Amino acid sequence: MGVIVGPRVIDAGASLFSVLISPVPVAAGFPSPAQDYFDGRIDLNAHLIKDITSTFVVRVTGDSMERAGISDGDELIVNRALEPRDGSVVIAVLDGELTVKRLRLTPTGVVLQAENPKYPDIKVPALSELTIWGVATRCLHHV
Amino acid sequence: MSKPALMRQMPQIAHVDVNCFYASAERAFDPSLEGRPLVVLSNNDGCAVTRSPEAKALGIATGEPWFKLAPRAKEWGLVAKSSNYELYGDISARVMELLGRYSAWLEVYSIDEAFLGVKGEPEQLLALGRTMKNAVRRNVGVPVCVGIAPTKTLAKLCNKWAKNNPAFGGVCHWDSVPGAVREQLLGRLSVEEIWGIAGRLTKRLNAIGIHTILDLTRTDPVAIRDKFSVVMMRTVLELNGTPCIPMEEERLGRDQLIFSRSFSTPVTTVAGLRQVLSVxxxxxxxxxxxxxxxxKVLTAFAGTSPFSGQEQAYPSVCVPLPMPTADPLLLTRAAHALLPNIREGLKYVKVGLMLTDLRPTGNQSPLELFENRHEEHRIGTLLEDVGSRFGRGSIGLGHAGIKSGLDWTMKRNMRSPRYTTHWDELPLVKAA
Structure with a gap:
């Protein structure tokens, strides 16, 4: 049961993630006590942000994640509280820089993969020797 | 000396405090600062207000003017950052929101510290302290220490021990520290290390033979009241485990003003909270x-009662104000930014405002008056609309409209990006 919270930072008086939609008829179901206050907007915060305290938005520079659909200039939604797993797109600290990679946890070791053949894999002896800053949950790709 | 089980079940107070807050907030988004000496400068890039442990090790004192440090910065590898109040305000709001999940009773004491009411066996309290410490580190990315004790004064003291003594692992619980060890530690600390005892009082205490915290703990509280004040008596009682310092409602700190209050009757409507926030x-x-x-920055927060059996929520927002202000309309409007996060029907039992990035009124720009006069003609709304569509700074009155021009009275040449509050200043991650 998640706590739904709206935009945490208000800038220019507008929500970053408010999208207007046209009213859509919904089949009658369990009546919600919040119905009277439903104002017809999808709140992207509610859908894209699981935990407001641990979620950050970062911007990608470079093309090493192209094959994963992450392009130069795209924004990523990153949850710092998530446990990184095999296959997670992670923000790792490499040489003091925040770097986005695909994490591979294999029997032979930990690999940080690029999603672009131009860039080599980076092998790490153990996960404990790696600082994972956060796990990307969504890409806001510019189409 | 072991206490009866009943005593352990008495409510205790946890004091949670972010280590070197401003420096830690900078490091959370710039890992290259890890392990390097770092200072954060006061308004106008004047003095070092926060020092990383590495900067402290160099012998840099709090308040040391930057012009004195600058010539040696290169040799030391010292990095300086201008105060980034928008970043610190948001990180603070995240920490407080997270801590609110662990206690019914949260008092935001300053931008980087809070008191929480906690209950349980010593092992449970230690475990809770570690859980909170790990959660803040993991979720928000800043390190905290936790002190847990029967009183606020002792909780602050325990936090200090936790910070200064690695053996505690960042969490110190008063009742779990053996009595002999406590006495040894108290006997080593000067009275000025106690919360609320400043230099002048220290001298007067020394004059009557009270030098260490242990000395003060063993003083007769009534006698000390006659010699000093009821405040000193409270401190002595608190040191002996009797809680005397209540939840505070308003406080003007060094660089922040906080209003927070718990209600006896919960507020359950957005309209009700709008009223509270307005007041x-x-x-x-x-x-x-x-x-x-x-x-320049306002943080508004609210919290529900954990005893209502309902879903709980601890919403908070950090609102960078368009200009430094004490204008009631602007502040109220900013506080109302919390309202979209309020859910009708939940029982809110506490609400608070925190104002940071404070500066003297004399620094205000004349453009502010100019802008306010036009406010009557709804130009403010128009500017806001244009600004929200095309980005803040795309339109404005005179110099106020130029991007980053609003801070023109304030020198902040070394400010890091406002990573979490400005869309055009997001942290960059390398895909290479």
Whole structure:
């Protein structure tokens, strides 16, 4: 049961993630006590942000994640509280820089993969020797 | 000396405090600062207000002027950052929101510290302390220490021990420290290390033979009241485990003003909270005016009762104000930014406002008056609309409209990006 919270930072008086939609008829179901206050907007915060305290938005520079659909200039939604797993797109600290990679946890070791053949894999002896800053949950790709 | 089980079940107080807050907030987004000496400078890039442990090790004192440090910065590898109040305000709001999940009773004491009411066996309290410490580190990315004790004064003291003594692992619980060890530690600390005892009082205490915290702990509280004040008596009682310092409602700190209050009757409607926030906004304005101050960042927060059996929520927002202000309308409007996060029907039992990035009223720009006069003609709304569509700074009055021009009275040449509050200043991650 998640706590739904709206935009945490208000800038220019507008929500970053408010999208207007046209009213859509919904089949009658369990009546919600919040119905009277439903104002017809999808709140992207509610859908894209699981935990407001641990979620950050970062911007990608470079093309090493192209094959994963992450392009130069795209924004990523990153949850710092998530446990990184095999296959997670992670923000790792490499040489003091925040770097986005695909994490591979294999029997032979930990690999940080690029999603672009131009860039080599980076092998790490153990996960404990790696600082994972956060796990990307969504890409806001510019189409 | 072991205490009866009943005593352990008495409510205790946890004091949670972010280590070197401003420096830690900078490091959370710039890992290259890890392990390097780092200072954060006061307004106008004047003095070092926060020092990383590495900067402390170099012998840099709090308040040391930057012009004295700058010539040696390169040799030391010292990095300086201008105060980034928008970043610190948001990180603070995240920490407080997270801590609110662990206790019914949260008092935001300053931008980087809070008191929480906690209950349980010593092992449970230690475990809770570690859980909170790990959660803040993992979720928000800043390190905290936790002190847990029967009183606020002792909780602050325990936190200090946790910070200074690695053996505690960042969490110190008063009742779990053996009595002999406590006495040894108290006997080593000067009275000025106690919360609320400043230099002048230290001298007077020394004059009557009270040098260490242990000395003060063993003083007769009534006698000390006659010699000093009821405040000193409270401190002695608190040191002996009797809670005397209640939840505070308003406080003007070094660089922040906080209003927070718990209600006996929960507020359950957005309209009700709008009223509370309006009253706080006006009170805050009056208080700022009284001290001749203006604020640049406002944080509003609320919390539900954990005893209602309902879903809990601890919403908070950090609102960068368009200009330094003490204007009740502006502050109230900013406080209302919390309202979209309020859910009708939940039982809110606490609400608070925190104002940071305070500066003297004298620094205000004449453009502010200009802008306010036009406010009557709804130009403010128009500017806001244009700004929200095309980005803040795309339009404005005179110089106020130029990007980053709003801070023109304030020198902040070394400010890091406002990573979490400005879309065009997001942290960059390398895909290479």
């Amino acid at each position: 706080y906004g006006q009170n805050a304005s009056a208080r700022l005016a009284k001290h001749g101050l203006q604020a």
